[in-house]
Amino acid sequence: MEFIEGSITSPRGILAAGVASGIKKNNKPDLALIQINGLGTAAAVFTSNQVKGHSLLRSLNLMKEEFPVRAIVINSGNANACVGLQGDRDAEEMAVLTAETLGICPEEVFTCSTGVIGIPMPMDNVAQGISIAASALSQDEYAGHDACKAIMTTDTTMKEAVTSFYIGDSEICVAGMAKGSGMIHPNMATMIAVITTDCVVDRDFLQWSLRQVVEKTFNRVSVDGDTSVCDTAVIVSTGLAENEPIGFSGNRELDDNARAFLRSLESVCMRLARNIAADGEGATKLIDVRVDGAADAAAAYKVALTVARSPLFKTAMFGGDPNWGRIITAIGNSEVPISPERIDISLGSLKVCEGGAGLPFDEATASDILRQDEIIVTIDLNSGAYYDHYWTCDFSYDYVKINGSYRS
Amino acid sequence: MEFIEGSITSPRGILAAGVASGIKKNNKPDLALIQINGLGTAAAVFTSNQVKGHSLLRSLNLMKEEFPVRAIVINSGNANACVGLQGDRDAEEMAVLTAETLGICPEEVFTCSTGVIGIPMPMDNVAQGISIAASALSQDEYAGHDACKAIMTTDTTMKEAVTSFYIGDSEICVAGMAKGSGMIHPNMATMIAVITTDCVVDRDFLQWSLRQVVEKTFNRVSVDGDTSVCDTAVIVSTGLAENEPIGFSGNRELDDNARAFLRSLESVCMRLARNIAADGEGATKLIDVRVDGAADAAAAYKVALTVARSPLFKTAMFGGDPNWGRIITAIGNSEVPISPERIDISLGSLKVCEGGAGLPFDEATASDILRQDEIIVTIDLNSGAYYDHYWTCDFSYDYVKINGSYRS
Numbered sequence: 001m002e003f004i005e006g007s008i009t010s011p012r013g014i015l016a017a018g019v020a021s022g023i024k025k026n027n028k029p030d031l032a033l034i035q036i037n038g039l040g041t042a043a044a045v046f047t048s049n050q051v052k053g054h055s056l057l058r059s060l061n062l063m064k065e066e067f068p069v070r071a072i073v074i075n076s077g078n079a080n081a082c083v084g085l086q087g088d089r090d091a092e093e094m095a096v097l098t099a100e101t102l103g104i105c106p107e108e109v110f111t112c113s114t115g116v117i118g119i120p121m122p123m124d125n126v127a128q129g130i131s132i133a134a135s136a137l138s139q140d141e142y143a144g145h146d147a148c149k150a151i152m153t154t155d156t157t158m159k160e161a162v163t164s165f166y167i168g169d170s171e172i173c174v175a176g177m178a179k180g181s182g183m184i185h186p187n188m189a190t191m192i193a194v195i196t197t198d199c200v201v202d203r204d205f206l207q208w209s210l211r212q213v214v215e216k217t218f219n220r221v222s223v224d225g226d227t228s229v230c231d232t233a234v235i236v237s238t239g240l241a242e243n244e245p246i247g248f249s250g251n252r253e254l255d256d257n258a259r260a261f262l263r264s265l266e267s268v269c270m271r272l273a274r275n276i277a278a279d280g281e282g283a284t285k286l287i288d289v290r291v292d293g294a295a296d297a298a299a300a301y302k303v304a305l306t307v308a309r310s311p312l313f314k315t316a317m318f319g320g321d322p323n324w325g326r327i328i329t330a331i332g333n334s335e336v337p338i339s340p341e342r343i344d345i346s347l348g349s350l351k352v353c354e355g356g357a358g359l360p361f362d363e364a365t366a367s368d369i370l371r372q373d374e375i376i377v378t379i380d381l382n383s384g385a386y387y388d389h390y391w392t393c394d395f396s397y398d399y400v401k402i403n404g405s406y407r408s
Numbered sequence: 409m410e411f412i413e414g415s416i417t418s419p420r421g422i423l424a425a426g427v428a429s430g431i432k433k434n435n436k437p438d439l440a441l442i443q444i445n446g447l448g449t450a451a452a453v454f455t456s457n458q459v460k461g462h463s464l465l466r467s468l469n470l471m472k473e474e475f476p477v478r479a480i481v482i483n484s485g486n487a488n489a490c491v492g493l494q495g496d497r498d499a500e501e502m503a504v505l506t507a508e509t510l511g512i513c514p515e516e517v518f519t520c521s522t523g524v525i526g527i528p529m530p531m532d533n534v535a536q537g538i539s540i541a542a543s544a545l546s547q548d549e550y551a552g553h554d555a556c557k558a559i560m561t562t563d564t565t566m567k568e569a570v571t572s573f574y575i576g577d578s579e580i581c582v583a584g585m586a587k588g589s590g591m592i593h594p595n596m597a598t599m600i601a602v603i604t605t606d607c608v609v610d611r612d613f614l615q616w617s618l619r620q621v622v623e624k625t626f627n628r629v630s631v632d633g634d635t636s637v638c639d640t641a642v643i644v645s646t647g648l649a650e651n652e653p654i655g656f657s658g659n660r661e662l663d664d665n666a667r668a669f670l671r672s673l674e675s676v677c678m679r680l681a682r683n684i685a686a687d688g689e690g691a692t693k694l695i696d697v698r699v700d701g702a703a704d705a706a707a708a709y710k711v712a713l714t715v716a717r718s719p720l721f722k723t724a725m726f727g728g729d730p731n732w733g734r735i736i737t738a739i740g741n742s743e744v745p746i747s748p749e750r751i752d753i754s755l756g757s758l759k760v761c762e763g764g765a766g767l768p769f770d771e772a773t774a775s776d777i778l779r780q781d782e783i784i785v786t787i788d789l790n791s792g793a794y795y796d797h798y799w800t801c802d803f804s805y806d807y808v809k810i811n812g813s814y815r816s
Binding site for chain 2: 049050051052081082083087116117118119227315318324326328329331332333338340353356396400
């Protein structure tokens with residue numbers, strides 16, 4: 001799947017804007033507005049955290065009712081979470097203001113907030129932001145980039161991806177943007193991904209596809225190991241590509257067109273997810289923890305997750321220390337039944353542990369491998385045929401710096 | 409329970425030594441030897457990590473056979489873990505050398521190793537260390553302190569505690585030492601606690617007591633959230649206090665003497681455990697995460713553990729940021745069913761969240777509380793009558809520094 005230039009406005013019928021409303025200090029962009037013309041077919045996946053932000057809860061309830069989504073309004077700088085009933089009222093007001101400005105129903109407005117928890121939203125700023133953003137809405141590529149900038153919190157890079165493919169003569173575009181430099185920022189209330197497309201697609205299939213893809217992509221990233229109260233991935237379609245509609249065939253099978261759509265969606269989310277891991281707070285490296293030879297799928301997942309979450313492993317990667325003892329210890333902690341004497345571990349192409357025992361290795365070669373921007377750690381449990389992986393990043397001084405005083 | 413001056417040599421019949429054998433660089437003490445005269449009644453609890461060090465595995469097998477323990481030999485600087493069959497042979501050789509020197513059986517020697525994983529033990533140094541230590545064995549208080557120094561890795565403080573109580577006319581002494589500045593140092597292979605006593609005590613009761621107490625003390629400390637491959641707590645008794653033997657009464661009930669022993673053991677382990685948390689790698693503060701109002705014991709435990717392990721919570725504590733959003737998010741991540749709208753959170757005596765929503769609070773007061781060496785975080789789930797707690801420490805620049813290049 002090839003990536004092309006563009007932004008979330010690349011699919012037909014998508015307009016966007018990103019503006020500074022004063023929620024954040026120093027006139028930083030903090031409010032994104034996306035208008036979806038056409039069908040507004042939508043699907044979404046939300047955080048599994050039991051504590052959920054008010055803006056998120058509102059969107060979650062809308063999705064249960066299967067409303068079309070004609071606008072998405074996202075603010076950064078305030079999570080609208082843990083502020084009681086006021087938070088529910090503020091989320092609703094965000095939607096009402098957006099709906100009035102765009103001449104649609106509030107139920108057609110999807111709301112997201114990301115930022116500090118426990119402080120009521122500055123609604124005057126939000127109202128002003130919505131008004132300015134509405135007048136700035138544009139199909140221009142740069143309007144999409146602006147929206148992407150406006151949802152960033154501690155992100156240091158913009159995360160965008162655009163692909164296209166054909167169904168018959170219709171060119172279909174799938175585009176995405178995301179924020180979330182840590183997988184969890186309880187206080188910044190983390191990962192938000194917005195995917196736009198012009199594909200005519202059945203809603204149930206869209207929801208199923210998003211869930212599949214999120215599991216393989218965003219749910220395989222750990223920066224500090226947790227979910228936040230505002231994690232949201234939403235996909236919206238204008239249907240303006242006017243392709244032959246895609247969805248499940250009989251028996252919920254997938255035809256070639258459905259597969260092509262799924263591949264395209266996966267490519268976009270994969271790139272966004274990798275970029276989130278690589279841009280983890282204070283991260284200097286992307287680390288791909290690959291687990292092979294597991295007895296079942298759950299074991300492969302659990303081992304990859306446990307290693308990817310280990311602060312000691314992550315600090316060793318920061319220091320460039322080929323300290324595989326921390327990897328095998330994390331494996332032993334994974335609560336998955338393992339046979340320590342079967343475990344092989346490689347850093348890049350360098351095998352450092354075989355059959356659970358250390359191998360002599362060249363420190364200079366190890367050093368070279370750990371100096372790369374991207375490090376692949378391969379663990380073979382030699383106990384079965386299952387594979388999984390997890391992206392993470394290293395754990396640096398800057399992580400502590402960024403998170404030691406985020407609120408201030 | 410009052411603490412008294414002393415060291416692990418305070419109970420009658422315990423001799424100790426701590427020497428530098430050259431396993432560690434710069435002539436640092438790295439080998440401790442403890443001789444147990446009298447009965448040698450012993451019990452131990454080992455890591456739950458599935459990967460286990462060779463010295464530890466050897467001791468674990470001895471304890472299954474219920475051998476008395478007449479000597480404990482502990483080296484720091486090398487974990488004797490993940491080196492294959494050589495590791496088993498080296499552990500056995502440590503025991504044989506110790507036994508020969510002291511004129512006892514190798515099966516009466518308990519072995520512990522802590523340090524780097526995956527590198528074979530430098531046995532020449534170990535042999536020399538055992539020989540020097542044997543000739544330095546002494547009942548002097550300072551010999552106990554020397555042993556304590558010799559088991560330290562990244563610890564910055566010595567962790568010792570001594571108590572005494574009476575059974576009839578017999579004064580009983582219970583003393584302990586511990587190392588482990590992080591709960592996990594897979595690479596330093598972590599927590600070791602040695603408890604000595606002169607109490608005449610039944611072996612089954614001793615094993616049961618140790619397990620109870622470890623659960624409440626060492627198993628309530630998290631520095632970075634994991635177990636290591638060498639975690640060991642061992643208790644040995646000389647029986648030289650010549651008290652009326654203590655043990656279970658009929659129906660495994662506890663009489664006053666048994667209770668007094670249990671309280672004494674708990675006091676010693678409690679102090680050691682608190683000191684481990686306070687001396688966490690790079691730690692600047694001890695944090696006690698208390699959870700009340702849980703629906704059951706497991707829920708209270710899980711919530712306390714999840715908060716205590718959250719890197720974001722721990723970095724906020726380092727920064728003195730009264731960022732309770734990170735606490736409530738961690739609670740939501742604990743996989744325990746909770747009602748977010750019932751949660752109250754206090755930092756020290758300052759309530760910052762009530763019914764799941766933020767309260768306005770005085771930043772200066774919060775700042776004062778978070779500047780203390782010890783911070784109590786109280787979470788009330790308001791969903792039941794169960795309580796638990798977990799000690800942890802903050803997460804600082806120095807944690808990253810210490811762990812970014814431990815091996816080198």
